Each structure stands twice: as structure tokens, then as C-alpha cells.
Amino acid sequence: MDANSRFDLVGASPQFRKAVAQIQRMASIDATVLIAGETGTGKEVAARAIHYGSERAHKPFVPVNCGALAESLVESELFGHERGAFTDAKTASIGLVGQATGGTIFLDEIDALTPKAQAALLRFLQDRTYRRVGGGSLLQVDVRVLVASNADLDALARERRFRQDLLYRLRVLSLRLPPLRERPGDGVLLARNMLKRLSHQYRTHARELHAEGEDFIRGYDWPGNIRELENVIHREFLMSDDEALRLRETREELMPGDVAAAPAETASTSASAPESTVADADCTSFKDAKAKAVAEFERSYVREMLARAGGNLSQAARLSNQERSAFGKLVRKYRLGGEGQVA
Structure with missing residues (x-):
């Protein structure tokens, strides 16, 4: 298994190979990286590849979905708190930054941070020092920061919804992951890889893609990108009786009217089905x-x-x-x- 497969970086298109080359280069440079890309393009996969390809690989990788953090507790979640700092603070917490000591913290959906949290993160990025909520001591930590967003941060900064100075701090290195529609041929490669993984996961015999399924994958735009493709393959793997997946149900759902009538032999087989099955x-x-x-x-x-x-x-x-x-x-x-x- 090569390194790219190990990190689940599957693809052969020139656009994806360029992104992989950047990931490999960034893994060797201990600096902040801003990862941009549409929903489902694999931003966390890229972040993990950067971390585990770096000298920090033996230290923690701590992923954080900023959009899931409670607004009132963002600073506490990130930087920790002292006991009694607020009503429910019955014990002290080192926070997510503390958990990532020596390793990497990955802040996904960075655009979801509140203005107050953005200010706190900006201060932290300047010299990696911070104070826990309710604490007086200034703490310093050795941690690499990777961030990601599917939003246009430049536009948000112009609208004063995201701090311009924070954007400068975050964009030391920039990585853009191409959407699946810009990666010709990669959809089929990804689907085959997913089928192998699912066969192993469910301990079943290997399943393949039918030519009809491959054609559909190549022709569909995949607005949800790899995540949408993965969900489709997973569902069809579980629900289809075909040895070679045609993705017929998905085609009917996503592209109604585009699926040809069933072959004559299929209709014949259906007509001869036992009466109990029809009932x-x-x-x-x-x-x-x-x-x-x-x-x-x-x-x-x-x-x-x-x-x-x-x-x-x-x-x-x-x-x-x-x-x-x-x-x-x-x-x-x-x-x-x-x-x-x-x-």
C-alpha cells in the first residue's frame, strides 16, 4: 500500500495529483495551512495526511468542528478553563488546544467562529500563548494549526463577518481541494476503492461496478462530492442484489427520466416470478x-x-x-x- 492509499488519497487526475503534491510538501513545512474546498471534498482527510506525513505524526491530531461548538463555550472548549470559572465548571479542563500539545489541531468550519472567538484565536496564533477561562497564568503550547472552510473567507472578510487580520494569519500556506466534477476519472476509482472497503467492513464477497454504474458516476456532477458518492455506494452496496452495481436506483432518484427501460430478459424474469413474491x-x-x-x-x-x-x-x-x-x-x-x- 502506498502512502497516498494509506491516507485515503485516491485519484489519478492531474488536478488531484497537484493537490496531493502540495499536501506532501506542506507536511514537511511546520506552518499553518488554510484548506479550502466545497463540502465533501475531503478537507479533513487532507489535514490528517498533512499531520501524519509530518514530524508531528506521533503526537495527537485533534479535529474540531467549529460549527458544533456552543457559542457561549467556544473559548472554554478551545483553551480550557479553571475549576469554578463558570456555573458548570466543576473540574478544570485543559481544552482542545491543550489536548493537541506537540501535535496538530484541525479547526474545520473556521468561518463559524464568533467574533469573540476569532479575536481569541488571533491572539493565540501570534505566539501560541493563551489563558484558560477563569485563569490568570499565561500558557504556551507547541501545536500546529490547520484550518478549513467551504465558505469564501475573502468575501466574508469584505463583509466584515470574518476578521481580515485573522485571515492573514491563517493563510500562511493555502491548499484548495478540487471538487469531484473537476477530477475526470477519479469518481470511478474512488467508488471501486469504497467497494473494497465495504466488502472488508461487512465481511462479504467483493462487488464490482457495472459499466452502467461507471457511466453514471462519470456523467453526474456530484454536488456533494466524495461524501455524496460514498453515501450512494454504501447504500447501493447494502440494498442492491446485483453482483455488479448498476446504481440504477440512484440514477432514477438523481436523474429521473434518464434511465432506460429494463432489458427484456429482466421483464421476462419478473413475469415468471413466484406469485407469492408479487403478493x-x-x-x-x-x-x-x-x-x-x-x-x-x-x-x-x-x-x-x-x-x-x-x-x-x-x-x-x-x-x-x-x-x-x-x-x-x-x-x-x-x-x-x-x-x-x-x-
Whole structure:
């Protein structure tokens, strides 16, 4: 396995190879990096590759979704607090920055930080010193800072919604990850890699992509990028009976009217199906049956991830390769408690 596969950097397009070359170069330079890219382009994957390809690889990598931090507790979450600093501060906390000592802290959705938090981060970036909430001592930490955003930070700065001076501090090195629609051929490579991983995860025989599935992947724009592709492949892997995935259900959903009628042999097979199968199908619509199966999978999967993470929502989200906010919505949707049990 080469280094790129190890870091889940899969792709052969010139645009992606350029980004990978930048990642490898930035891993050797101990400086702040601003990672830009649309939702689902793999910004955290790139951040992890930079960290684990650097001399800090043996130290912690601490990912933080700034959009998931409570506005009133942002500084406490980042920089820690002393016991009694506020009502619920029953014990002292070293904060996320403290947890990343010697390693890397990755601040995703940096544009979600409040003006007060932006000011605190700016002070910290100047010399890596900070004070815990409620504390008087000035602390210093050796940590590398990587940040990411899918927003146009320059536009936000012009609108005075993001500090221009903070943007200068963050943009020591800049990395832009291309969207999937700008990476010809990479979608199919990614899908094949995902199928191998899913076969291993579910301990089943290997599945392949049918030519129809490959054509669809190449022709669709993928506004949700790699994350959307991954969700599609995962769903089709679980729900399709085809040995070679045609992605027919996804094509019908995302590009209605673009799917040709089923081949004659398929219709013939359906016509000769046992009467009991037809009767069973009449009991509930295909759409309802499919929705029920997907819901059962989601509920089981979320419960399992929470159990593996010991009830830690952030860790469970990382295990499932989802943003914390998206994973949290599933937890609330299925009323699953912190320990992965039904609330």
C-alpha cells in the first residue's frame, strides 16, 4: 500500500495529483495551512495526511468542528478553563488546544467562529500563548494549526463577518481541494476503492461496478462530492442484489427520466416470478419498503458507532467519517442516547 492509499488519497487526475503534491510538501513545512474546498471534498482527510506525513505524526491530531461548538463555550472548549470559572465548571479542563500539545489541531468550519472567538484565536496564533477561562497564568503550547472552510473567507472578510487580520494569519500556506466534477476519472476509482472497503467492513464477497454504474458516476456532477458518492455506494452496496452495481436506483432518484427501460430478459424474469413474491410486493410499496430498510440500517449503524466510541458523539462521527453535526442529526432522529441505547 502506498502512502497516498494509506491516507485515503485516491485519484489519478492531474488536478488531484497537484493537490496531493502540495499536501506532501506542506507536511514537511511546520506552518499553518488554510484548506479550502466545497463540502465533501475531503478537507479533513487532507489535514490528517498533512499531520501524519509530518514530524508531528506521533503526537495527537485533534479535529474540531467549529460549527458544533456552543457559542457561549467556544473559548472554554478551545483553551480550557479553571475549576469554578463558570456555573458548570466543576473540574478544570485543559481544552482542545491543550489536548493537541506537540501535535496538530484541525479547526474545520473556521468561518463559524464568533467574533469573540476569532479575536481569541488571533491572539493565540501570534505566539501560541493563551489563558484558560477563569485563569490568570499565561500558557504556551507547541501545536500546529490547520484550518478549513467551504465558505469564501475573502468575501466574508469584505463583509466584515470574518476578521481580515485573522485571515492573514491563517493563510500562511493555502491548499484548495478540487471538487469531484473537476477530477475526470477519479469518481470511478474512488467508488471501486469504497467497494473494497465495504466488502472488508461487512465481511462479504467483493462487488464490482457495472459499466452502467461507471457511466453514471462519470456523467453526474456530484454536488456533494466524495461524501455524496460514498453515501450512494454504501447504500447501493447494502440494498442492491446485483453482483455488479448498476446504481440504477440512484440514477432514477438523481436523474429521473434518464434511465432506460429494463432489458427484456429482466421483464421476462419478473413475469415468471413466484406469485407469492408479487403478493408480498403488493403489501407495501417499493418506496416504503426501501425507506424502512434504510432507516433500520441507519439506526443500527448509528447505535453501533456510538457503542464503539463509548457514547462519545465526536468520536462516533469520526469513526463514521461524517461531520459531527450530521451524525448528531441521526442520533436525534432515532432518539439514541449517549451510550448508543434507545432514549
